[in-house]
Amino acid sequence: MDTFIGIRFKKETAKRFQEFSRTHFRSHTEAMAAMLDFFFYNEISPKEKLGPTGRTIEASIKKRINAVIAIMRDVEKTQTKPTAAMIASLFQAEEAPKKPLILEKAMREEKKEIRRKAGEKGFQKKLNTNNEL
Known part of the structure; x- marks a missing residue:
């Protein structure tokens, strides 16, 4: 059997870790090993931000979609409808x-x-x- 070592954590951090490890792993040792492996294999630091979250990505996509819709409406008003009207008037002209x-x-x-x-x-x-x- 493996030997244990005591590490000192603040009480709040230790409680959070215990709750996390109970929900996801069988033991606290497995939880700590999995976290360390995750950071090691992905070559990231826990202090780094991984980038935008799902909510921020969704908000930026919605903004871009709204901008594209506005552009399409403007094109329709300024280019498509007048051009279609001109073509229709050409076809409706009286025959010579x-x-x-x-x-x-x-x-x-x-x-x-x-x-x-x-x-x-x-x-x-x-x-x-x-x-x-």
């Missing part, structure tokens, strides 16, 4: 009057000439028939 193609113009003129010629011949025939009476 339909101009016939050059080929269509030429075909229309030819049809008019054919009608005139046919009309003149028909008119002349009627004149000839009327004169013969």
Whole structure:
């Protein structure tokens, strides 16, 4: 069996250590060994701060998220909505009057000439028939 040694602690610290070791370990020796191993293997000092806690990280993330939301709202107001409105107004513009193609113009003129010629011949025939009476 291992031998024990007495170490002097203040009463408050000794009570805190006893409560901690009872809840997490079987003996005070195991608790002290685990704490010493933790600091040794992780190469940290008990006097060092390990960094921000969960609450401070959560608060900083919430602030950043709120800032991103504000930026997105600003972009939507100043860029997205006006651009969408301009594009919509372009599509809603009245259609330009339909101009016939050059080929269509030429075909229309030819049809008019054919009608005139046919009309003149028909008119002349009627004149000839009327004169013969």
